[in-house]
Amino acid sequence: MxxxxxxxxxxxxxxxxxxxxxxxxxxxxGLSAKIQKIVPQAALDDMKSKGLLINEGNTPPSIEGIFEADPYTLLSPYGPEDGWSKGKVIEKYRYRFSGQQGDEVKLEEKQINGNNTGSGIASFLAGSGNKFTLFGEVVGSSSGIATKTLTVISGEITSTGIKDFQYAFVLTNKTGDDDDDVLMPVNKSRVWIDGNQIATKVGSFRIPATDAPVASTNVRSLLSAR
Incomplete structure (x- = not known):
């Protein structure tokens, strides 16, 4: 009983x-709860399938500094319907990481001689040793269109820059451009790299006078449709 x-x-x-x-x-x-909260597993798997490398771990290095990725080279298009193919090169970008506290850091980005800017509203780090991966929600604009992306930046910090620099993203929202004539479609991803395998450390986030925008409406950003 x-x-x-x-x-x-x-x-x-x-x-x-x-x-x-x-x-x-x-x-x-290897990824904190904060990261998993903003990064859907399906999106992470999609970017990894396109060649994104994830540096896991709970002891990321200090990544504070300003870095320039050039030549800015496409590693993986968003799909067979993408107007761009692997190896496409666009105008260089600069990134500023500041105010790091443990696994949280402020992210700012801009395209040199272009019209794409963005800043992180939530940016968290994973990694160990000198290798790191940053996961962020980035709001910005490209060609006058407001955008929001899920952004992942990976690499290894060295004395001269970020070795094996990678920049992957999913475009999660854009205002207007319903026909995808200017920017790529929402919920699609691309992976970019520095063609020289290192994003060089630079002294200023400001655009040098020699790189001042000229006819910037013709410059293609990492989000451009074609």
């Missing part, structure tokens, strides 16, 4: 254990 009474309790315990096990399987090892 006692054994029969315990059967429902045993069954309940087994169900609870199964639920806990399922939750653990959904977690991504």
């Amino acid at each position: 006692q054994n029969k009474l315990n059967l429902p309790l045993i069954a309940l315990c087994l169900l609870m254990l199964a639920a806990l096990s399922s939750c653990k399987k959904d977690e991504v090892p």
